[in-house]
Amino acid sequence: xxxxxxxxxxxxxxxxxxxxxxxxxxxxxxxxxxxxxxxxxxxxxxxxxxxxxxxxxxxxxxxxxxxxxxxxxxxxxxxxxxxxxxxxxxxxxxxxxxxxx
Numbered sequence: 001x002x003x004x005x006x007x008x009x010x011x012x013x014x015x016x017x018x019x020x021x022x023x024x025x026x027x028x029x030x031x032x033x034x035x036x037x038x039x040x041x042x043x044x045x046x047x048x049x050x051x052x053x054x055x056x057x058x059x060x061x062x063x064x065x066x067x068x069x070x071x072x073x074x075x076x077x078x079x080x081x082x083x084x085x086x087x088x089x090x091x092x093x094x095x096x097x098x099x100x101x
């Protein structure tokens with residue numbers, strides 16, 4: 001009861017949850033059914049040499065409609081585990097690839 005009162009006093013509803021993590025990357029593979037592989041590149045500063053270092057990581061994302069193609073720039077959001085590797089879902093396609101498949 002006290003938690004509900006505190007939540008309503010803060011202006012939050014019981015169904016409201018925290019914001020989902022969003023990442024922007026490039027689709028590297030769309031050959032699987034309803035699954036895409038997204039490469040997300042981050043830039044960080046090296047702690048000792050102060051140079052900008054690019055690091056990349058692959059994420060498996062769920063694409064229900066199969067509309068994303070290799071080379072597209074997409075936004076993915078975190079979701080519950082969908083399979084052994086998939087913890088992300090396609091939210092939107094930001095830019096289409098110019099190359100022909």
